[in-house]
Amino acid sequence: xxxxxxxxxxxxxxxxxxxxxxxxxxxxxxxxxxxxxxxxxxxxxxxxxxxxxxxxxxxxxxxxxxxxxxxxxxxxxxxxxxxxxxxxxxxxxxxxxxxxxxxxxxxxxx
Amino acid sequence: xxxxxxxxxxxxxxxxxxxxxxxxxxxxxxxxxxxxxxxxxxxxxxxxxxxxxxxxxxxxxxxxxxxxxxxxxxxxxxxxxxxxxxxxxxxxxxxxxxxxxxxxxxxxxxxxxxxxxxxxxxxxxxxxxxxxxxxxxxxxxxxxxxxxxxxxxxxxxxxxxxxxxxxxxxxxxxxxxxxxxxxxxxxxxxxxxxxxxxxxxxxxxxxxxxxxxxxxxxxxxxxxxxxxxxx
Numbered sequence: 001x002x003x004x005x006x007x008x009x010x011x012x013x014x015x016x017x018x019x020x021x022x023x024x025x026x027x028x029x030x031x032x033x034x035x036x037x038x039x040x041x042x043x044x045x046x047x048x049x050x051x052x053x054x055x056x057x058x059x060x061x062x063x064x065x066x067x068x069x070x071x072x073x074x075x076x077x078x079x080x081x082x083x084x085x086x087x088x089x090x091x092x093x094x095x096x097x098x099x100x101x102x103x104x105x106x107x108x109x110x
Numbered sequence: 111x112x113x114x115x116x117x118x119x120x121x122x123x124x125x126x127x128x129x130x131x132x133x134x135x136x137x138x139x140x141x142x143x144x145x146x147x148x149x150x151x152x153x154x155x156x157x158x159x160x161x162x163x164x165x166x167x168x169x170x171x172x173x174x175x176x177x178x179x180x181x182x183x184x185x186x187x188x189x190x191x192x193x194x195x196x197x198x199x200x201x202x203x204x205x206x207x208x209x210x211x212x213x214x215x216x217x218x219x220x221x222x223x224x225x226x227x228x229x230x231x232x233x234x235x236x237x238x239x240x241x242x243x244x245x246x247x248x249x250x251x252x253x254x255x256x257x258x259x260x261x262x263x264x265x266x267x268x269x270x271x272x273x274x275x276x277x278x279x280x281x282x283x284x285x286x287x288x289x290x291x292x293x294x295x296x297x298x299x300x301x302x303x304x305x306x307x308x309x310x311x312x313x314x315x316x317x318x319x320x321x322x323x324x325x326x327x328x329x330x331x332x333x334x335x336x337x338x339x340x341x
Contacts, residue, residue: 108242
């Protein structure tokens with residue numbers, strides 16, 4: 001992995017972490033929703049600081065370059081998170097429908 | 111002292127009648143409110159049949175949202191203190207008086223703790239409790255013997271704060287945050303029974319995620335939070 005990629009990983013991860021903390025501080029984000037992103041940033045920093053881990057792993061699995069493996073892992077993690085978000089949105093949507101209907105029916109009764 | 115017992119209930123049809131009628135009949139000095147967290151079973155119907163004081167949430171919010179509903183009620187009705195009380199019969203009402211005493215002494219939060227005079231057993235179940243206790247000690251410098259006890263009483267000031275803010279779930283990380291911010295906390299020895307019916311919602315993966323969330327929250331996130339000014 002090139003130095004440039006490692007430095008970039010660290011910069012972006014640290015900025016991401018600071019951004020999340022700022023939002024929690026401003027009461028704009030629930031802690032439960034921050035955990036994934038904090039762990040994600042943490043892992044990227046670990047990979048950037050200790051690239052041997054990924055280099056070894058890439059060799060074993062047979063990737064051309066460790067960087068490719070990092071990209072793939074990141075894509076998988078984001079796919080997982082994206083799907084999870086879709087599930088949550090779907091549930092929220094359903095809850096809003098239920099709530100809206102409930103309120104409307106209650107008002108109709110009065 | 112006007113005391114409110116907040117009883118969040120999610121699918122508790124097997125326990126709710128016994129727990130609440132015992133509280134209502136044997137301890138009439140305390141007011142109570144059941145917060146039905148959008149249960150899919152007969153919890154709500156049973157409560158209405160028994161004429162319990164109940165708030166029905168139209169959708170499921172989870173424990174934090176349900177409990178906060180109870181505290182909003184307490185805040186609105188001007189209660190002096192409010193206690194979180196399990197709907198499954200794990201908490202015993204005879205200990206409420208001891209916790210009220212703590213509030214009268216001026217403490218902000220009083221925890222019904224299993225380990226003030228009793229020793230914490232070295233079992234697997236207590237590993238989580240120990241880790242959280244350690245994290246709180248590192249983060250705040252204070253020892254909380256039973257951070258995962260769900261039996262906690264809050265003063266009027268705390269009720270107001272809990273009722274109005276985000277990230278104030280009734281969990282150990284909120285306690286840690288408040289202790290760090292200077293809240294006065296006391297632990298009172300109580301006994302907590304095993305569940306009488308129904309099953310715990312915590313399975314292995316959920317417990318792991320819960321621990322991860324608590325450790326990150328207590329050791330890291332809470333250091334960067336600021337306490338919002340409410341009044």
